[in-house]
Amino acid sequence: ETGVTQSPTHLIKTRGQQVTLRCSSQSGHNTVSWYQQALGQGPQFIFQYYREEENGRGNFPPRFSGLQFPNYSSELNVNALELDDSALYLCASSLRLIGETQYFGPGTRLLVL
Amino acid sequence: AQTVTQSQPEMSVQEAETVTLSCTYDTSESDYYLFWYKQPPSRQMILVIRQEAYKQQNATENRFSVNFQKAAKSFSLKISDSQLGDAAMYFCAYRITGTASKLTFGTGTRLQVTL
Numbered sequence: 001e002t003g004v005t006q007s008p009t010h011l012i013k014t015r016g017q018q019v020t021l022r023c024s025s026q027s028g029h030n031t032v033s034w035y036q037q038a039l040g041q042g043p044q045f046i047f048q049y050y051r052e053e054e055n056g057r058g059n060f061p062p063r064f065s066g067l068q069f070p071n072y073s074s075e076l077n078v079n080a081l082e083l084d085d086s087a088l089y090l091c092a093s094s095l096r097l098i099g100e101t102q103y104f105g106p107g108t109r110l111l112v113l
Numbered sequence: 114a115q116t117v118t119q120s121q122p123e124m125s126v127q128e129a130e131t132v133t134l135s136c137t138y139d140t141s142e143s144d145y146y147l148f149w150y151k152q153p154p155s156r157q158m159i160l161v162i163r164q165e166a167y168k169q170q171n172a173t174e175n176r177f178s179v180n181f182q183k184a185a186k187s188f189s190l191k192i193s194d195s196q197l198g199d200a201a202m203y204f205c206a207y208r209i210t211g212t213a214s215k216l217t218f219g220t221g222t223r224l225q226v227t228l
Contacts (some may be wrong), residue, residue, distance in 0.1 A: 033215065042117075042204050042218030043158070056215055088156060094214070101148070102216060104158035 004093050004105035012111045013081050021076040021108045023091030030095070031055075032074040033102060034066060037088040049074055086112045115140045117207050119219035126195045127227050133180075134190045134222045136205030144210040147181065147188045152221070153201040161203070164188065192224075200226045 005024045013019050025032050031050045035043035045058035049068035063079040072093070078085055088109050092102035116139045126132035138147070149161040164172045164181050171179050176196075180189045192199055205219040 031214075035216075040220075042206075042220050043216070045215035045217070048215060058215065090158060092158075092216075101160055101163060102214075103160070104150075106155065106157040109156075 004091060004103055006089075006091050006105040006108050008108060009106070010109045010111075012113065014113050015081055015083060017081050017112075018077065018079045019081060019110060021078075021089050021091075021110070023074045023076070023093075023105055025072045025074070025091075025093030026103050028095060029093035029103070030072050031093060032068055032072065033092045033094070034074070034076045035090040035092065036060070036085075037090055037107070039087070043090055046076070081112045083112050086110060115142075115207055115209070115217050117205050117217050117219035119203075119205055119222050121222045122220075123223045123225070125225040125227060126192070126199075128195055128197060130195055131191060131193045132195055132224065134192075134203050134205075134224070136188045136190070136219060138186050138188065138205070138207050140186070140207065140209070142209045146208045146210065147179075148206040148208070148216070149177070149179070149188075149190045150204045150206060150218075151199075151201045152204060158204070162190065195226050197226050197228075200224055 007022045033048040034046040037043040047057040052068045065077045068074045088107045090107045091105045094102045118137045145166045147164045151159045162174045176193045178191045202221045204221045206216045
């Protein structure tokens with residue numbers, strides 16, 4: 001059984017640019033959630049996708065958007081990058097919409113200069 | 114709004130000893146889940162243990178156990194026979210039962226394990 005994978009592992013961008021982060025969910029999982037973890041903080045929920053549709057969103061602006069594909073993999077897109085977007089971005093997958101445990105990937109470290 | 118509070122930024126324990134990490138949460142919901150996740154320097158968030166709020170019995174996973182006090186909204190993690198590999202950030206997390214099952218995390222406790 002393959003776990004949750006994310007790419008890339010690290011990324012450096014400049015302010016104003018756009019970035020796409022990718023996540024492959026654990027085999028059989030149909031729900032993907034994205035979290036932002038600033039340095040020294042706990043993860044903050046960005047949004048969740050279930051069967052290719054957004055299903056819940058945290059307190060993040062519209063420049064944070066996402067996609068989920070038929071194979072349940074997912075992308076997180078961030079437009080007009082700001083310095084405060086520098087963080088670890090975590091993807092988590094789970095088996096059903098109403099929950100079981102969420103399993104996390106290793107994250108993508110984004111640095112915005 | 115649901116909040117999760119971890120009041121211990123850092124804890125230290127000697128190898129083979131027992132340590133307890135504290136967590137309190139605030140919610141008006143009656144049906145929810147509580148979790149402890151471990152995040153080592155490798156960054157990957159690893160599930161340690163989970164507790165369903167409707168269950169009175171405290172969850173146990175090998176050396177890890179919880180003390181769940183629903184009325185007090187307290188959910189502490191006890192690590193017995195601590196090992197060097199237990200050194201990590203530990204996050205307490207909460208999720209209500211239902212759709213859009215987002216996790217709400219605390220700020221974490223850094224656990225050091227000494228020889």
